[in-house]
Amino acid sequence: MSNVTCSYTSLRCLFRTLLTLDHALTFDLQSIYIKCAEAAKRKIRAILHKDVNNSSIVKTKNDNPYLFKALHGLNVKSLSLSIRGRGLNVDHEESLSQSLSSLTQLKTLSMKVNYDSPRLWKALHGLNIRSLSLSIRGGGFNVDHEESLSQSLSSLTQLETLSIEVLYDSPSLWKALHGLNIKSLSLSGLLYEQHVESLSQAPSSLTKLETLSIEVNSDSPRLWKALHGLNIKSLSLIIMHGGLNVAREESLSQALSSLTKLETLSIELLYNSPGLCKALHGLNIQSLSLSGLLYVQHVESLSQALSSLTKLETLCIEKWYNSPGLCKALHGLNIKSLSLSGLLYVGHVESLSQALSSLTKLETLSIEVLYDSPGLWKALHGLNIKSLSLSGTCEGLDVDNDESLSQSLASLTQLETVTLYVKTYKQIELPQSLKYLNIYCDGLLPSKVLELVDTLPTCTQRIESNRKLCCSLL
Numbered sequence: 001m002s003n004v005t006c007s008y009t010s011l012r013c014l015f016r017t018l019l020t021l022d023h024a025l026t027f028d029l030q031s032i033y034i035k036c037a038e039a040a041k042r043k044i045r046a047i048l049h050k051d052v053n054n055s056s057i058v059k060t061k062n063d064n065p066y067l068f069k070a071l072h073g074l075n076v077k078s079l080s081l082s083i084r085g086r087g088l089n090v091d092h093e094e095s096l097s098q099s100l101s102s103l104t105q106l107k108t109l110s111m112k113v114n115y116d117s118p119r120l121w122k123a124l125h126g127l128n129i130r131s132l133s134l135s136i137r138g139g140g141f142n143v144d145h146e147e148s149l150s151q152s153l154s155s156l157t158q159l160e161t162l163s164i165e166v167l168y169d170s171p172s173l174w175k176a177l178h179g180l181n182i183k184s185l186s187l188s189g190l191l192y193e194q195h196v197e198s199l200s201q202a203p204s205s206l207t208k209l210e211t212l213s214i215e216v217n218s219d220s221p222r223l224w225k226a227l228h229g230l231n232i233k234s235l236s237l238i239i240m241h242g243g244l245n246v247a248r249e250e251s252l253s254q255a256l257s258s259l260t261k262l263e264t265l266s267i268e269l270l271y272n273s274p275g276l277c278k279a280l281h282g283l284n285i286q287s288l289s290l291s292g293l294l295y296v297q298h299v300e301s302l303s304q305a306l307s308s309l310t311k312l313e314t315l316c317i318e319k320w321y322n323s324p325g326l327c328k329a330l331h332g333l334n335i336k337s338l339s340l341s342g343l344l345y346v347g348h349v350e351s352l353s354q355a356l357s358s359l360t361k362l363e364t365l366s367i368e369v370l371y372d373s374p375g376l377w378k379a380l381h382g383l384n385i386k387s388l389s390l391s392g393t394c395e396g397l398d399v400d401n402d403e404s405l406s407q408s409l410a411s412l413t414q415l416e417t418v419t420l421y422v423k424t425y426k427q428i429e430l431p432q433s434l435k436y437l438n439i440y441c442d443g444l445l446p447s448k449v450l451e452l453v454d455t456l457p458t459c460t461q462r463i464e465s466n467r468k469l470c471c472s473l474l
Contacts, residue, residue, distance in 0.1 A: 005033040011070040015048070019075060024051045034066040053077070055108070065095035072099045078108040080133075093119035100127055112137065118148035125152045131161040146172035153180060165189060174202040181208050188215035188238070203230055215240065221251040228255050234264040249275035256283060266316075268292060277301035280309070287314040303329035313337065327351035332358045341368040349375030356383060363387065369397075374404040381408045388412065391421035 011032065018027060027048040034044060044067050046060040055078035060067060071079075100106070100123060110133040113120060124132070153159070153176055163186040166173065177185070178201065185206065203209065203226055213236035216223060227235070256262070256279055265285045267276065269292035278301060280288070288309065306312070306329055315330075316339040328351065330338070338359065356362070356379055366389040369376060380388070388409075390397060397420070406429035409418065415431045419438040430437070 005035065007035045008066040008069045011044075011066075012072060012074070015070060015074055018048070018050060019056075021050075022052065025049070056080070058082070068095040068099040071103070073102045075105050076103060077105050078110075079103065079106060080110040080112075082112040083114070093123055097123040097125075100124070104128075107131065109133070111135070116149070121148040121152040124156070126155045128158045129156060130158055131163075132156065132159060133163040133165075135165040137167065146176060149173075150176040150178075153177070157181075160184065162186070177202045178205045180206055182206060183208055184211040185209060186213040186236075188213075203227065207231075210234065212236070214238070219252070224251040224255040227259065229258045231261050232259060233261055234266075235259065235262060236266040236268075238268045239270065249278060252276075253279040253281075256280070260284075263287065265289070266291075268318075277305040280305040282308045284311050285309060286311055287316075288312060289316040289318070291318040300325075302326070303331075306330070306333060310334075315339070316341075318342065327355040330355040330359070334361050335359060336361055337364040338362060339366040339368075342370075349379050352376075353379035353381075356380070360384075365389070366391075368392065377404040377408040381411045383412055384414045385412060386414055387417040387419075388415060389419040389421075391419075392423075397422050 011034070018025065027050075029044055029046045029048065032044040032046075044060070044064055046058055046064075046067055049057040056074075056076045057080040058067070058071070059082040100109070106127070106129055108131040109124075109127065109129045111120070112135040114137050116136050149172065153162070159180070159182055161184040162177075162180070162182050164173065166189040173187075185203075203212065209230065209232055211234040212227075212230065212232050214223075215238040217240055219239050252275070256265070262283065262285055264287040265280075265283065266289035268290075269276065276290075281304065288306075306315070312333065312335055314337040315333065315335050318339075318341040331354065338356075356365070362383065362385055364387040365380075365383065365385045367376070368391045370392070409415070409431050410429050412431050413433055415433050417436040417438075418430070418434060419440075421440045423442045
């Protein structure tokens with residue numbers, strides 16, 4: 001909608017009408033002129049997106065008090081505001097504050113701004129939200145704003161989940177987190193060595209914390225010490241540059257082993273190292289996710305680490321270079337769920353086949369490959385899995401070898417759920433045990449749609465199907 005003049009109350013009525021619709025939509029306000037008490041009109045340029053759950057995303061280049069007024073009193077449970085200008089203008093603080101406090105159903109709030117300001121923090125004060133996400137794109141937290149941030153966060157008495165993304169961290173951030181009653185905390189940005197002392201005091205004061213996610217520039221023994229003895233159940237570590245320094249292996253190992261309640265661990269590195277595998281040894285975790293460049297020379301360490309995780313049920317390995325050695329590291333694990341994403345070469349399929357067939361308790365298998373091959377489908381043959389997901393790294397699978405895939409699927413006698421991400425749909429034979437079929441297809445001829453529909457009645461059980469297709473008229 002463009003070149004329209006109206007009052008902000010009319011715009012609010014329009015928003016309310018859009019929220020009553022039972023489908024997702026994106027509403028582009030290209031040039032909306034708001035009648036003001038002043039002589040001049042105020043121009044609004046914003047994009048409003050709403051999903052089926054009435055979660056709303058509002059993106060605007062500059063903050064505008066009349067846009068905030070138009071949001072007043074809306075029945076939204078989730079709101080995302082993206083202000084791409086220089087942050088909140090002091091004159092607009094009151095409008096934003098009043099609008100946010102009027103959203104009585106609001107549970108989740110996400111805000112992206114270029115710069116923090118005490119006006120922003122004051123606008124958040126006393127909200128009854130459960131989840132808050134803050135992204136400061138243009139820098140870190142100004143030390144002069146520490147008190148405002150601290151007061152606002154401590155006033156959010158219903159807050160359970162907090163996510164903060166900054167370009168540069170500061171001691172002010174860590175001090176503002178102290179003593180919050182949150183259950184989940186996510187921090188991302190450039191963490192500097194000189195600020196880790198402040199960080200080490202923050203997590204230990206979060207007595208109700210169960211889930212912690214930290215993205216840092218590089219690993220640090222002080223960072224690992226900050227994690228020591230926390231009562232968290234889930235930990236995610238992302239190290240953006242490089243891998244683990246071998247000299248810091250002992251610090252990480254001690255920190256992880258001290259997390260006695262830890263159930264889920266996710267680690268993402270740029271480069272893998274034997275030190276990481278040694279740090280994992282003997283943990284009582286139930287779920288493990290590893291993302292990074294796993295090389296063959298580290299497979300022996302990985303194999304020993306994985307076999308020592310006696311309670312492990314879910315394993316996810318991403319961004320890996322496939323090798324027979326890596327497949328051997330999976331051999332004989334007691335896991336129930338396995339997800340693999342990486343470069344799978346046909347020459348290594350025999351190793352993969354042996355590894356998969358040795359996973360006698362496996363129920364769920366997800367594989368994402370760069371190139372599919374008949375060897376891949378043969379590796380799936382005869383598994384006792386209940387759920388299977390197959391996809392390509394960049395886009396859907398070619399499925400040039402549909403006969404091999406059909407034979408493998410037909411051999412999976414316990415299979416109940418199949419999810420396929422394919423470029424073009426080809427006729428495949430579905431197993432008789434199938435209950436749920438999900439197909440995501442980039443391009444599909446109408447005739448192929450009919451073939452798919454004709455296939456479903458051949459299954460003896462009732463099938464619930466979900467088909468997302470991009471049909472071609474050619």
